[in-house]
Amino acid sequence: MGTIRMTMAQALVRFLDNQYICVDGKEIKFVEGVATIFGHGNVCGLGQALDQNRGALKYFQGKNEQGMAHLATAFARQNNRRKIIACSSSIGPGAANMVTAAGCATVNNIPLLLLPGDTFATRQPDPVLQQVEQPSSLTVTTNDAFKAVCKYWDRVQRPEQLMTAMINAMRVLTDPAETGAVCIALPQDVQGESYDYPDYFFKKRVHRITRSIPSSEELQDVVEAVVTSKKPLVICGGGVKYSEAGKALLDFCENFNIPFGETQAGKSACPSGSEYNLGGIGVTGNLAANQIADKADLVIAVGSRLSDFTTSSKWLFKNPDVKFVTINASRFHAYKMDAIKAVGDAKATLEVLTELLRERNYRSAYKNEIRDAKAAWDKEMERLAACSYGENFKPEIEARNPGSIEEFAEMTGSSLTQTAAICEIRRTIADDAIVIGASGSLPGDLQRMWTTDVRDSYHMEYGYSCMGYEISGALGVKIAEPEREVYAMCGDGSFLMLHSEFFTSIQEHQKINVLLFDNASFGCINNLEMGNGIGNLGTEFRYREASGDLTGSFVPIDFAKIAEGYGAKSYTVRNLAELKAALEDSKKQNVSTLIDIKILPKTMTHDYLSWWHVGIASTSEKPSVCTACEKKNQHLAQARKY
The missing domain is CATH 3.40.50.1220 (TPP-binding domain)
Incomplete structure (x- = not known):
């Protein structure tokens, strides 16, 4: 047995570069690369190793750690879990930002390898910058937060521990039944410590994903x-x-x-x-x-x-x-x-x-x-495609939120309904285009209305319904399938929450198309609260009035200008003709695009013989809430108990 002396971080990079999977006799390189935002907790250790020799691994520069990890999750998902991008962060807030993405990957059973920096194993400079100190135990760091949202968690306190940690990481990442997020915490001092690693640790490993059958x-x-x-x-x-x-x-x-x-x-x-x-x-x-x-x-x-x-x-x-x-x-x-x-x-x-x-x-x-x-559903689809803001549809949508629709239409000049816009998008974009979504009312409309005969062209993260996944996920999908057009179906609320990797798409010359549905609200939750007898509280984007409440007029946002600032091609549309023209022109672009679609509130699809069990106040001064609770109890009595 030979040995090779190197730092723990150098050994990690070399190990990752030699991992493969085999499915149905086809061998595939498992780790595509490493995405990271460097900080003091990883730049001198893992950063040095990547700079010195990263082999065939690619390097991706993230802009927000959560978005970066969503990118990696979407990449793995679009590859049917057969390729991954590892994600590294500094300690503290950089690591904590990835906790949400870890939960998203685990809920959806998608392999995601997270390599956050950690505090000093020696504890000599404690408290180090960004360290969370717990008086009850100095062993607890920010990275302990990953335990609740990962399928496997480990901390490498000595360089030789890397070997068992990574073998177990690969065990989970390549197991169809157990896969999800894996966190290997890397104390920043240990990243730079050296050890005589056995050369067999760096051999090419092929993890076989077999097709088991039931007994x-x-x-x-x-x-x-x-x-x-x-x-x-x-x-x-x-x-x-x-x-x-x-x-x-x-x-x-x-x-x-x-x-x-x-x-x-x-x-x-x-x-x-x-x-x-x-x-x-x-x-x-x-x-x-x-x-x-x-x-x-x-x-x-x-x-x-x-x-x-x-x-x-x-x-x-x-x-x-x-x-x-x-x-x-x-x-x-x-x-x-x-x-x-x-x-x-x-x-x-x-x-x-x-x-x-x-x-x-x-x-x-x-x-x-x-x-x-x-x-019967085809007939309903025809109705949804024809919905416009006029006498044929106006009473229906105004019953859901009186006043908001007319106000938004007057502010924006829009006549677009969400259902008609989705049908126009489906008619106009390429048959093999990939659509991505995650949160708000769009997942419901898309699951009901979207059709495709091209496999793996619908990419919806709805296990965690994680706002902010859409644009980051679109970039991950585009990296996985660079020859296909990719469309992020994104609400305005989700765009405001996280769109940093839109800039990364510009930087990487990876064209994605963001279809931003702006209805000046968290529209899905506005439906939920009002549909259960609650007032219109905190779910529309309105100015604060002198009274102290957010009940003023809608706040107008020009999302197209934001995209222009990043260097993207952008459009603003208010009717079907403008939407179609923008979609057609966006196909001709080589750079990422954003179409700011001004969508009338309350014009999405609604329930079809379904019910969702949510917690409703069992005691209330509002009769509408009491009525909603009675309906819930009636439905609950009909539901299975396990």
């Missing part, structure tokens, strides 16, 4: 559940995408006449044009999927976490005899809804089940229900 007993349980059902329904979750099981799921449904609904993570794993694809399901689902779900006697969830938005807070499936089957690589997720479990890879499991069910000559009892449900 024969589990498979037989699923088969019996299917063959005794008449009206089964499949839920296509994110695991279908990551397993690349779209074709297997489509074959399964076509063979046995079974319709399927899509979660946010599963959308675009299968073509929207399939006669069996009902579209989005759940709280933000459409009429077709939720109508079929209402009467289903068997729900087969493939690669889904079965979140409250997918199950409509366990209220959606009302057939008293309904049963649940779960196909999931994670035993934890497979146990949800007291389901009949099949723990295994989505693609491999669906292929085996298809053969087993063929032997039983199974076919569902659906006749025209699937076709009729889709036709």
Whole structure:
């Protein structure tokens, strides 16, 4: 055994450069590069190592640590979890900024490697700049905050500890059932300490991602559940995408006449044009999927976490005899809804089940229900596309928030409704364009209304619904797929919260397109509060009045000028003709673009046979709140309890 003397940080960089995965016989370099914002906690250690010799690793300069980590998460997600970008920060606020992104990656089961700097292991200069001192324990630092939002956490207190820390990091990052955020905290003094590392630590490592199948007993349980059902329904979750099981799921449904609904993570794993694809399901689902779900006697969830938005807070499936089957690589997720479990890879499991069910000559009892449900939704889509602010739509939207719509229309000169704008965008952009979203009302509209027959063209972060993911995520997706147009579907509230990596897209010559829906509000939450009897409090962007309340006129913002300042091409649109012209012109640009779309408030889609369980005051002086609480209790009585 030979040894190589180097610093811990140098050893880390060399190790990362030699990690590969193998899926279906195809070998892929796992770590694309390192994104970082240098500070005193990492520049002299990890920074020196990257400067000296980073091998084939690329370096990415972030502008905000949270945004930088969102970029890395989106990159990994668009690569179906087969490539990652590691993220490094200084200690203190730089590290804390990444905690939100870690939670986002873990909730969505996306591999994210975080390498935050840490305080001195020797404690000699304590308290070092940016150190949080806890009198109860000097071992606690900012990086302990990552423990709640990571799948694996470690701190390298001595240079030789790096070896076991990184082997375990790779174990989690490459495990389809357990992957998520991994935090390896790096004390800044240890980063520069040297050790005689064994040369085998730096050998090329190939982590094999295998396709496990459930036990024969589990498979037989699923088969019996299917063959005794008449009206089964499949839920296509994110695991279908990551397993690349779209074709297997489509074959399964076509063979046995079974319709399927899509979660946010599963959308675009299968073509929207399939006669069996009902579209989005759940709280933000459409009429077709939720109508079929209402009467289903068997729900087969493939690669889904079965979140409250997918199950409509366990209220959606009302057939008293309904049963649940779960196909999931994670035993934890497979146990949800007291389901009949099949723990295994989505693609491999669906292929085996298809053969087993063929032997039983199974076919569902659906006749025209699937076709009729889709036709009814198509008709509703035509109505949504035609919505304009006039006599045909004005009463409907003003009932949701009297006065705000007219005020916004007068201030901006806009006549654009959100539903019509989305339909125009879908008609105009390329078929293989990738849309990204995360928060606000847009995820609901997009899950219901967006259609695509190009796989992996819909990228929605809705597990954490993390505001600020959209623009950072768009850049991560563009780095993953540089030949395709990428569109960040972003609300004004989310843009204001985090858009720093928009500048990074300019710096990297990576064109992204930001479609900014400006309705001068946190519109989704404004709907939620007013729909549950609460007043219009703190969710619109208004001036503060002399009385002390934020009830003045809307605050106008020229988002196009912000984009121009970064060097992007920008547009402001107020009607469908201007929107179409801007979309067409943006296709011709080589630089990132931003279209400031002035959207009338309250013109998004709303519930379709769904319910979302939120906490509502059980005692109130307002009759409207009491009424909302009564409705909640009625729905809750109909929901499943586990």
